[in-house]
Amino acid sequence: MPNISQVHGSHTQARDILGALVIREKNLTLVTKHNGDIPWEENYGYGLYYNDCRFLSAYTLLINGQMPTEILSSDEKGYGSVTMLTNPSIRECSGRTVEKNTISLRRDRYIAGLISEILSIESFNDFPVEVEIRLLFDSDFDDIFTIRGITKTTEGTLLPPAYENGVLKLSYTGKDGHTRITRVSIDPQPDYVEAGTCVFNIPLEADSKQALHITISVEETPSGGDVEVVDIPTEKRLKGIKASYVETMECCSNVQTSNQIFNKVFQRSLSDLRMLYMLRGGNVYYSAGVPWYDALFGRDSMFSAMQVLPYNPNVSRSTLLLLASLQGNARCDWRDEEPGKILHELRVGEKANTGEIPQTPYYGSVDSTPLFLILLADYVDWTGDMSLFHQLGDNVDRAVAWLDSQTKQDSDGFLRYSMRSTFGLYNQGWKDSGDSVSHSDGSLAQHPIALAEVQGYVYSAKRRIAKLFDRLGRHDDAKRLQKEAANLLWKFNDKFWMQDRQFYAQALDSRGQCDVISSNPAQALWAEIVDRRRADCVVKRLFEPDMYTGWGIRTLSSDEKRYNPLGYHNGTIWPHDNSIIAMGLGLYDKKDELTELFTSMYEAAGFYTSYRLPELFGGYHRGESDIPIKYPVACSPQAWSSGCIPYMLTASLGFIPDALNQRLKLVKPKLPKWLESVRINSLHVGNAACKLEFRRVGESTLVNVMEKRGQLEVEVVY
Template sequence: MMKQLVSILDGNTFLVSDRRGDVEPSYDFPTGLFSFDTRFLSTWLLTLDGERLHALSIDDAQSFRTRYFLVPGEPTHYLDAKVSVIRNRAIGGSLGEELTVLNHSGREMQFTVRMDMGSDFADLFEIKHKGRKKGATTAIAGENELRLTYRRDAFHREAVITSTAPAQVDQGGMTWSITVGAHQEWSTRLHVATMIFGARGEDIRATTPLGGTRSPEAIRIEQQQLLDRAPKLGCDCEPLAGAYHQSLNDLGALRYESIALGVRLLAAGLPWFMTLFGRDSILTSLQVLPFLPELVPPTIKVLAGLQGYRLDDFRDEEPGKILHELRYGETAGFEEQPHSPYYGSADSTPLFVVLLDEYERWTGDAQLVKQLEFAARAALNWIDTYGDLLGTGYLWYQTRNPETGLENQCWKDSWDSISYADGRLPGFPRATCELQGYAYDAKLRGARMARLFWNDPVYADRLEREAALLKERFNRDFWITERDHYALALDPDGRQVDALSSNIGHLLWSGIVDDTRAERVANHLLGPRLFSGWGVRTLATGQGRYNPVGYHVGTVWPFDNSFIAWGLARYGFREEAGQICESIFSASRYFDGRLPEAFAGYDRSLTEYPVQYPTACSPQAWSAGTPLLLLRVLLGLEPQGEHLIIDPAVPAGMGRVELLDIPGRWGKVDALGRSRTAEDNVRGH
């Protein structure tokens, strides 16, 4: 499956180009050089003697470095190119690109090399919504330097481009008139510094530009250190090994340093979500916790530090609420978008409590639980106050900002993701089923922390009672007897939104499902309507809005499947969990080990490979975390006090799975699992 676009990234700075390495102005997709939500290059186009170049090969094995091997004209089987060009590109806070022109002929040759350069300084939201700039852009040509500047009041961004070889510089780019001897080469190094001076002077001091640079070697060392700290996987299943290695690489590449906070966080995904997301960051942290626990505390602390403390309709902010999304661009800075930060998710708040408790269970870091007691209590209080919009004991959502706020504030946050079975959309507020599971889990975990670390057994008892009542009420109100499954949601009148969806899988990992109904939930998840053979679809076939290439209405999301597998295993359905593990790992082979945000929900019998969703983010943090959580499921890893329980259940055909040096409060331990053979089954019988 040929990739039409090529990306390199280092944290929040990334470049997306075509397969020649070129960038052309586009408002259809975020191509260009980006840093902290601003596009610093919208034009970066190379020609040789006025001709565009064509790619022979691309080396993009490393996330932060790419090499393009190019020739002018259309390469053919009967014409040998007399000249070729290599673009060696690396990113590390800024962009560096070495251009090399190689003369393969036996005589001296002259060439005109031209790089068109330009920036629209577009905000990512302007690209997504095809907006236009309100400030002024200037281009100043200097000696071997082009300075592109954008100003709007105190909002100031610059791209400063320099060349090591003498160049003719104009406002639209640089030109080199070169002579290259027979079988010789010419090169220049270009550097693009991205300068960030602040939005309204708030994120950093307006007098101090942020435009740091890291060498490719420094990035390589940092990423290698991350790989070295992770548990070592040995296995017979090649797709599992490839996905695990790729996931660790992608998680390393997605780490970025916050402008204002000075800590390393995980960005949610390239290209649209290269920033902190409450829900995404929490779920990714849960996935990576058994493997790289040190990545988790910065996320927990930052989310606690930015916890809502007031009522702000524009930002959907409420006291105790955990943020949804934090942006640094122009539209957020001038409050044209509410993302500074924005609080429009109903699930990030209970999930924050879940993560804090799960982190302590793995690491034994009681100090962090004590330090964040106030934040956790505030989050639990939000569930029962602002979260319960109708006073029914359920967690509901409805945006306070109908102009720019998100309509759907669950993980399926597209406009049409929550529907009745016949395709109709319910009114607001909505109470989706998985939100109730998260609230239930948060209360039980809050009770554990209150009893063990906050010295408040009365509060713990109260939370446990509330959780028990919620579970009882939920199993009464959400269960659709005639369809034998849980409702996707309740509408404002308390009626069941009766579509069959993957959301019911999240109920299993939260533990809110009544034991007598768990098998029926598992049967639906692995049944032909939801399970495509490549994974569980977001919406079942036969539902009114089902579309195998619809964003949340029929596609398969790897992260969704990882939590569904975790839930199945929790209720003892290890074989079914293994089916999901096998399907996702099999799918990963067709994406070179890098699981995308989503792929099409076509049945596996229809396609010999999973069909790519056209605008899926890749890499994406919770997709990168998916193989890690699936590994936890396969090996049955579960912390219990000072010990790690290991109870493997490896699907047939997967062979040996060995994970060494699993970190936690127990030090480091090893886990080994092996799929049963036919001979084992005979002996066992």
């Protein structure tokens, strides 16, 4: 067995990247400090990334040999950013002292195929000033797995910087035979270039301005293959990107509420998801998160698509098509691949190309396959698009066959996992760090492991696919799946229930119950596998102080031996986890608790820059701190955290779509006290749409169906 901490403890080997400024478009990502720099030293993850490679590992700005001392403002809008800086006290070229805060430096950037930056230097002195501007560029061309501390450092040939014909060229030939090049061009050209440093002597008349126009492009050439260049931008391309963001903002304006802060949180959520668009084979999907997981992840990409289905169903469709095209075809221990299995993670960098890592793709995820079926069923419920179900019919059958093959190996019919790959994940649920599944004595779970929430996913997948099979006339298959789901429901509630703790075990392993109190069974509410007679006990336990912090529900009770408020999966708070729990609370008619959880996550978002919820935050109790405690290396933005607030709103409004039968049910909608009203101008269900208004009156939430277009029956259940 490989060393567990080596396999997946490595997210902690990267250091603090809190406050990173991120701009991104499709597969190109720039992560800088808030001053716009990629630091030369102590760089823990900043850089310009493409195809899992860091094409720039340093990009710093100096004025007369010093860093600008003040950040006046720094803001991003997905594909672009503006940073305002000012000078320290400097001695200019003639020897005269220039007081601090008398020269401004403004960095306007956008990504549209490459990085385009305008660096504006403006003097507010009443005398001429000549300043020296140095721009330092470097690249280690490290693979993201190297940056995270998982694999060895760069092993190819790193060439020295070269400046020719007005272009600074940074080059690397990898061990995989790929040539990777970063090109920097600046107008006007530097006065001189030394290695990767471009130097400009800039005269500034009194109250005058000068500008440098900088473009940075990346290029990758496979061995013996065609040059792969990220498209050179055109005004038309930039207009297209802007139009896409306008469309996202129109989607936000389609949802209007009485709370202006919530409107900003909701807007940030959808804007970040738009920023996380990634493209492969013509299919758009959500990248899991910047910078560590800026790639296709089966679980993450599907959950985030599911969270925003009522607002953007197209990403679910393309995500399903892409994952279906990469479905497992053979048994491969190195990649934990099996026929019919949906992938966990796909990487395309040097370490993947040389076979040093199994993410080519890697299939070590026990839950991606049932989630694929659930997302497809969700998509059909909202859109009525049975053509996609027909198109993916073979993929559905293969996914169901994989579930069958795995559950038949277990005497109780549970879906378990064991790692076969020597470089794989020891734990293969969403809590996939090596120490995330344990017993109350602190000992770690041993393979094979059956997670509580995963049994719920299987239960939900079988029930929902059975309904679609019935519609297609596959009645025998539907009955079989329904029977298997019913058996799983009984077995789960028998084997996972801890009578002495009045809660469900986190998992079953080779020794029996993993008898800790954790958030895993809370996600089983979302799948509706929890016995309704026990729901009161489960929900009450979740809101005890050892689990509920006031900022959200912890991943692990603070009473457990492995609890750590900054342990990746052992006591922290994950927004996406809380959003799934919130949806489950709604399905069990626990709307008061849902509202409390929604409120805690909304209030937590208010403490983060631009209302962006990160991947996770510390599991400290609200009484210990007036603000949520940040996790130093959390991805931000991260897709399923961005989907948290929209999903919680959906849960609060009680949407149950049934596009195939032209119905929309609103089950006991309940707005929190800080949200007086919500209006959705156009909610699409299949080919129809409706305009809805929700208004809180006292403790009740009233619904007004203001308009309907097309055939749609809207039923409100109080």
